Amino acid sequence: MSERTYGFATQQLHAGQSADPTTGARAVPIYQTTSFVFKDFATAKAVCSVEEFGYDYSRIGNPTNEVLENRIAALEGGTGALALASGSAATATTILNLTHAGDEVVAAKTLYGGSFNLFVNTLPKHGIRTILVDPADPDNFARAITERTRAIFVETIGNPDINVIDFEAVARIAEAHGLPLIVDNTFGTPYLFRPFDHGANISVHSATKFIGGHGTSIGGLVVDGGNFNWANGKFPDFTTPDPAYAGFVHWDKWGNYPGAGNIAFIIKLRLHYLRDLGASLSPFNAFLFLQGLETLSLRLERQVANTQKIAEWLEARPDVEWVAYPGLRSSPYYALAQKYLPKGAGAILTFGVKGGLDRAKRLIESTKIFSFLANVGDSKSLIVHPATVTHGQLSEAEQRLAGVRPEQVRLSVGTEDIDDLLWDLDQAFAASAP
Structure with a gap:
């Protein structure tokens, strides 16, 4: 946009886009098209062989999606990004882009249920093994690394344990072993946490x-930090001729691309993986994400x-056994949250209600403002029982490993008036009392 480095609020409105050159439209146009006309044979050849960047088919690239990609890369300080059809597609394709059958990943055990299932049940069918570790001690990651390890995977804020790891310590371990650190920054968002500032190499959302x-x-979104050496000997797909694209070498072609830097990943x-597996994001959804x-x-x-106010309110209630929120001084992750999340410890918390599973069920069904559903991050406040919904497909042992407990309730807090949210929780506790 200019030589000035703009602040976050300015970039979230403007980065990656200028007024439409054809019509002057200020809003990002929705290019709802499958394909793009080539002006001649030379252009078709250049674009389809990646001799130059351009558009041919919306499964691989689309102008609306590109603005979203450029904007998220700018907000996180990456060199490039890719929009996909879901967060699960972002995580899965990221791992596939780095691994072959026989390779391994080391991951925090406190993961979203879909990611846990991907690592524990799906990827092993394709020969990729994951070693899950307790992220509370960074050395656990180091102890799990073998010669077949190809990545370390963590979440900014664990789901649903709401834990925070020592990112810089884990990043040093990853760097010492020549491995990329992948951070699922969904709960952190670029506003609360910028993974690349603390040594991460890839971010997924x-x-x-x-x-x-x-x-x-x-x-979903994947952001390339542009700060990893893919020619370190562990990733031959980046340093040997690619038969799918006329034999060019990704690291040679994209490792220091003019005007962009390291965009090889x-x-x-x-x-x-976007071309071959086809998990493309629709331009209309890209437009909504830009909004x-x-x-x-x-x-x-x-x-x-x-x-923060709800966490403090819950912590003071006699009918609550525990509250997991790193913004509380009582949290074991408070110091880490103060270091890595200075703008706030996120908008997700979990708590354990006295009375166990039965009381948790009654409480959730008694809320009037909080919606009982599986999503998080809405402007509307949401409530869910992780053991039943987000991690319901896991065995009891897997749930315990991931930090899921029967009495656990998860809140995704929205933008409503705080007095109304506290009233809703208070009446739900009263309605669910034995």
Whole structure:
């Protein structure tokens, strides 16, 4: 946009886009088209062989999606990004882009249920093994690394344990072993946490959550930090000729691309896994995510403030066994949250209600403002029972490993008036009392 470095609130409105050159439209146009006309044979050849960037088919790239990609890359400080059909697609294709059968991933055990299932049950069918570790001690990651390890995977704020790891310590371990650190920054968002500032190499998002912010669209994003050496000997797909694209070498072509820097990871992800698996984001959903991004910081300021007050209110209640929120001084993650999440510890919390599963059921069914559903990150406040919904497909042992307990209730706090939210919870506790 200019030589000036703009602030976050300005970038969330403007980064990656200028007024439409044809019509002058200020809003990002929705290019709802499958394909793009080539002006001649030379252009068709250049675009389809990636001799130059351009558009040919919306499964691989679309101008509306590109603005979303450029904006999220700018907000997180990455060199490039890729929009996909869901957060799960973002995580799965990221891992596939780095691994072959026989390779391993080391991941925090406190993961969203869908990611847990991907690592524990799905990827092993394709020969990729995951070692789950307790992220409370960074050395657990180091102890789990073998010669077959190809990545470390963590979440900014664990779901539903609401834990925070020592990112810089884990990043040092990853760097010492020549491995990329992948951070699922869905709960952190670019506003609360910028992974690359703390040593991460790849960021993934479920844009469905806070980025969209209104529960209307499903989508995912992958951001390339541009700060990893893919020619370190562990990733031959980046350093040997690619038979799918006339034998060019990804690292040679994209490792220091003029005007962009190191975009090797994100380009390979687009050319292989977006093209071949087809988990493309619709331009209309990209447009809706751009609308959400425009107010991300404003919503999160209110949501974080509401969450802090609810956490303190819950902690003082005699009918609550425990509260998991890193913004509480009683939290074991309070110091880490103060370091890594200075703008606030997020808008998600969990708590254990006295009375166990039966009381948790009655409480959830008694709320009037909080909606009982599986999503998080909406402007509307949401409530769910993780053991039944988000982690319901896991065995009891797997739930315990992931930090899921029968009495656990998860809140995703929205932007409503805080007095109304506290009233709703208070009446739900009263209605569910034995």
